[in-house]
């Protein structure tokens with residue numbers, strides 16, 4: 001019991017060769033926790049659902065591939081299809097394996113997968129998020145900057161997503177929590193997506209011990225330098241950065257400011273009790289100052305350099 005429940009957020013506001021390329025040799029798909037079967041799509045169906053992966057259906061490009069909007073099941077299902085090159089260095093199989101075991105309403109959940117006839121590309125079919133990313137909402141001029149109510153709600157929804165991952169058995173460490181991986185669904189709820197770097201297991205597992213540190217600059221835990229350093233507390237650090245970003249409207253790293261790192265700028269201000277200096281000026285003063293203040297205090301604890309001093313999200 002802790003912050004997430006007492007705040008009642010919704011209303012207040014393979015081992016060393018882990019990606020063994022077994023895409024076409026995959027084990028029987030799991031059922032999701034909501035009991036939906038993970039579907040294996042025919043490649044031809046995905047081609048037709050995305051109008052041949054046309055530019056009109058293109059949603060965006062990430063570091064591992066392109067994402068397309070797909071209309072499936074005679075128009076009854078709108079999904080997003082992530083297309084990546086079949087490559088042992090790309091963890092798509094890992095992403096499917098993990099997503100197939102962690103269904104949660106605050107995640108961008110897996111619907112199915114496919115590969116093309118020559119096994120050159122692999123496809124992950126996930127829930128479609130029509131309202132962009134949290135990064136877009138916070139930083140892009142083409143979106144109206146969200147108000148405090150919405151920001152607090154997003155912050156708590158992402159915390160619930162992370163809590164679901166860390167408290168699953170075995171735990172899942174996302175390793176890439178950042179605002180561009182938080183997508184906004186049709187009801188304007190935040191969902192955590194992109195499990196390309198995620199690890200599922202216990203920290204002492206062999207797979208963990210031979211997976212090099214990874215993540216995104218600005219969100220990456222400075223205490224995560226070696227494979228053996230990985231823990232759920234690295235996600236807690238990234239979540240702390242995300243909180244500071246949500247409250248201040250500043251990017252994790254912004255060269256137009258000095259200091260450029262949101263953590264180096266915000267933590268001393270929080271320490272000095274100067275909460276007002278951190279609040280995003282675009283949204284004015286929060287009505288419920290106490291909630292925003294508690295989130296800032298929580299952010300400061302999450303980004304402590306000593307991982308052992310950070311709170312465990314599974315207990316919030």
Ligand SMILES: Nc1ncnc2c1ncn2[C@@H]1O[C@H](COP(=O)(O)OP(=O)(O)OP(=O)(O)O)[C@@H](O)[C@H]1O
Pocket residue numbers: 059060061062063064065066067080082108126127128129130132133180181183193194
């Ligand atoms: N489920 C989805 N629904 C709608 N749009 C999506 C969905 N998933 C991804 N996108 C969009 O597709 C683009 C690429 O997403 P992707 O997850 O591949 O990369 P990224 O997270 O932006 O970058 P990186 O891979 O470097 O972390 C982004 O603009 C994202 O907003």
